[in-house]
Amino acid sequence: MLGWFHRLGSPKTFFGMSQSWPKTFGLLSLLLLAFGTVWGLLFAPPDYQQGHSVRIMYVHVPAAAVAQSCYLIMAISSAVFLIWNIKLADWAAKSMAPIGASLAFLVLITGAIWGKPTWGTWWVWDARLTSTLVLLMLYLGIIVLRNALEEKGNDGRPCAVLALVGLVNLPIIKYSVDWWFTLHQPASFTLTEKPKMPPEMWIPLLIMAAGYYFFVFSVWTSRIRNEIISRERKTAWAKAWAGSQ
Amino acid sequence: MTFFFKTIAREFLNYRRKPGLFLNPLIFFGLVVFLFVLGLGPDEAKLNQAASIFILVASLLSVLMSAESAYDQDYDEGSLELVVVSSNSLLIYSLAKSLAHWVVTFLPLILLVPFIGIGLFLDVEQIWVLCLGILLVSPTIILLASVGAAMTISLPRNGVLIGILVLPFYVPPLIFVTGLFEAALLKQNVFPYVYWLIALLFLALGLAPFATSACLRIAAED
Numbered sequence: 158m159l160g161w162f163h164r165l166g167s168p169k170t171f172f173g174m175s176q177s178w179p180k181t182f183g184l185l186s187l188l189l190l191a192f193g194t195v196w197g198l199l200f201a202p203p204d205y206q207q208g209h210s211v212r213i214m215y216v217h218v219p220a221a222a223v224a225q226s227c228y229l230i231m232a233i234s235s236a237v238f239l240i241w242n243i244k245l246a247d248w249a250a251k252s253m254a255p256i257g258a259s260l261a262f263l264v265l266i267t268g269a270i271w272g273k274p275t276w277g278t279w280w281v282w283d284a285r286l287t288s289t290l291v292l293l294m295l296y297l298g299i300i301v302l303r304n305a306l307e308e309k310g311n312d313g314r315p316c317a318v319l320a321l322v323g324l325v326n327l328p329i330i331k332y333s334v335d336w337w338f339t340l341h342q343p344a345s346f347t348l349t350e351k352p353k354m355p356p357e358m359w360i361p362l363l364i365m366a367a368g369y370y371f372f373v374f375s376v377w378t379s380r381i382r383n384e385i386i387s388r389e390r391k392t393a394w395a396k397a398w399a400g401s402q
Numbered sequence: 403m404t405f406f407f408k409t410i411a412r413e414f415l416n417y418r419r420k421p422g423l424f425l426n427p428l429i430f431f432g433l434v435v436f437l438f439v440l441g442l443g444p445d446e447a448k449l450n451q452a453a454s455i456f457i458l459v460a461s462l463l464s465v466l467m468s469a470e471s472a473y474d475q476d477y478d479e480g481s482l483e484l485v486v487v488s489s490n491s492l493l494i495y496s497l498a499k500s501l502a503h504w505v506v507t508f509l510p511l512i513l514l515v516p517f518i519g520i521g522l523f524l525d526v527e528q529i530w531v532l533c534l535g536i537l538l539v540s541p542t543i544i545l546l547a548s549v550g551a552a553m554t555i556s557l558p559r560n561g562v563l564i565g566i567l568v569l570p571f572y573v574p575p576l577i578f579v580t581g582l583f584e585a586a587l588l589k590q591n592v593f594p595y596v597y598w599l600i601a602l603l604f605l606a607l608g609l610a611p612f613a614t615s616a617c618l619r620i621a622a623e624d
Contacts, residue, residue, distance in 0.1 A: 239616075287573065294570040301566050305557050314620045315553040319567060322549065322613050329574075 166243040168385045169394050175378050182375035189368030196361040210274045217267040219366040220260050221289070223373055225327055227257035228292065231299075232324045235317035245381075247313045248388070250320060251303055252380035256373055258296035264289060288330040295323040405490045406498045413502035416475070423471055424506040431464035431511065435518060446523045453522035454532045454583045461511055461536060462543060462572055463565075468507050469547035470561040472499060477555045477621060486622040492615035500541075500548045500611075508540040531586035535579045538599040545610035546571050552617035556624070575602050 164170045197215035204211035231253040238246035268286065269279045280286065303316045354362075389395045417424050438456040442448055476482040485495050512533055519529040550568035554560035582595035 287577075291570045291573050298567045298570060301563065302553065305554070305563055309557055311556065311624060315617050318613055318616050318620070319553060322609075323570070325609075326570075 166241075166245050168245050168248075168389055169392075171245060172382060172385050172398070175382060179375050179379035179382070182371045182378065186368050186371035186375055189364055189371060193361045193364035193368055197365065200357075201361050202355070202357055207275050210271065213267055213271045215361055215365050217264060217271055218362060219369045220267065221264045222366055223369040224257055224260035224264050224289075224292065225330060226370070227253055227260060227373060228296070228320075228323070228327060231257060232320045235320040239314065239317050239321070245385070247317065248384040249377070249381055250317060251313060252377055252384055254296055254299050254303065256376055256380070258293060258300060260369075260373075261289060261293040261296055265293065285330060288326060291326055292330060295319075295326060299323070406494050409495055409498035410502050413499060414506075417502070417506050424468060424510075427464040427468040427507065428510055428514075430467050431460045432514075432518075434460035434463055435522075439522060449522050450524065450528075451587070453519065453524055454528065454535070455580060456522075457515060457518060457532060458536065458539075458576070458579060461508070461540075462569075462576075464511075465507055465543050465547050466550075466561055466565045466568070468503065469544075469551040469564055472503055472548060472551045473555050473618065473621075474551075474560075482555075482618060483622045486619055492618055493611045496548060496552070496611050496614040496618065500544050500614075503548065504541060504544045507544065508536065512536055512540075528583075528586065531583060531592065534592075534596070535582050535599075538582075538596060538603065539575045539579050542575050542599075542603050542606040543572065545606040545614075549610050549613045549617070552614045552621065555617075555621040575599065578602065 165174070193215060198212055201212070201215075203209045231250045234246045234250040234253065237243055238250065265286075268289075272281075273279050299316055299319055302319055303313060306313060306315060386395055386398070390399075435456055438460065439449065439453075442452060442456075473482065476485075486492060515533055515536065516529050519532060524532065546568050547564065550564035551560070553567060554563045557563060578595050578598045582592055582599070585592045585595060
């Protein structure tokens with residue numbers, strides 16, 4: 158088991174292992190997202206207060222959960238890189254940053270679109286919205302620092318430190334709706350209680366969340382593969398692979 | 403312990419030899435406040451509400467200016483590598499640098515604030531609260547800026563880059579300081595915000611030096 162992880166750290170082995178991953182994960186994600194979208198848009202019940210505008214929840218909520226998970230994955234990759242000096246972990250973190258940034262942006266946009274009919278305003282400076290905006294700014298900061306470091310040819314370790322330093326934001330986002338009573342509604346899902354919505358609503362939500370996760374894995378592995386083949390393009394195995402394409 | 407004091411003494415010697423290192427950010431601070439005030443206009447009521455925030459944000463921006471050169475000089479002349487390979491603690495080094503940085507950046511600023519406040523039509527209580535707010539938030543700001551400076555040591559134009567990296571972390575202290583100002587304005591109890599700011603200060607004091615010294619070690623080993 159540990160041997161599998163150890164082999165995973167070699168770019169060549171990872172490249173070979175992950176050949177089918179982008180397509181497989183992508184197909185799974187397409188199926189799940191299609192199923193979840195159709196269920197959520199057509200068959201799920203409308204909310205008793207919000208009517209049909211609640212259906213954007215099926216886009217907004219999974220995106221929010223996955224954007225935060227992406228940051229956690231990026232932070233874990235950065236920690237692995239800092240502790241064990243596995244370069245592939247650094248490339249994995251680099252590949253995850255734009256994905257997480259796009260998802261965070263999607264969360265803010267869909268949240269604003271949802272907020273206008275339900276709350277009457279596009280934006281409010283409450284705890285959860287502000288800390289999600291801070292999450293987007295952290296992602297952008299990591300991308301900017303990475304570009305600046307690569308321009309100069311330095312390695313990505315300051316970026317890894319930045320990713321870990323920004324990890325303090327994640328509990329703040331998650332618990333901000335519990336700590337401060339603000340406009341954004343509190344959590345509907347906890348590990349310990351029954352969910353506050355009926356199964357007809359939370360099952361498509363989970364399907365959409367699974368679809369988002371598979372989408373992220375598909376794009377992430379595809380980007381890592383890009384990174385590997387671009388950085389290792391002078392090696393024999395990379396030339397052989399390129400020749401066989 | 404002597405390493406701590408020696409580093410501080412060295413920093414002060416450096417600032418005495420190159421006064422521009424701390425005077426330029428101070429002048430920048432004054433100019434930024436001036437621009438904000440010109441933008442808002444001479445209306446006393448509006449200035450009363452907004453002046454504290456202008457002064458605070460201008461001080462945040464001027465810290466970025468002075469943080470830029472905090473570690474660059476040591477890195478360029480090679481003394482950073484000496485500190486890293488010596489048996490001295492990088493934590494003590496970064497703490498000493500941050501303390502010296504705080505003294506030369508925020509002490510003049512806090513002394514200037516009453517005069518600027520009078521010019522911006524703040525009354526005496528507001529000026530006291532402004533000084534208290536800046537005093538409480540400034541160590542956090544300096545420590546976070548030192549993390550940003552350590553991350554971007556060898557990069558060109560790193561003042562702007564430090565800003566991009568560190569300003570998201572300035573958001574929580576800024577939120578609590580503005581809460582402090584508002585509570586003072588409405589004659590409410592300011593102590594919840596004071597405690598929050600002190601909590602953030604200890605959080606930064608406990609965590610930021612580790613991040614700074616990790617980045618310094620990375621930079622020296624390159």
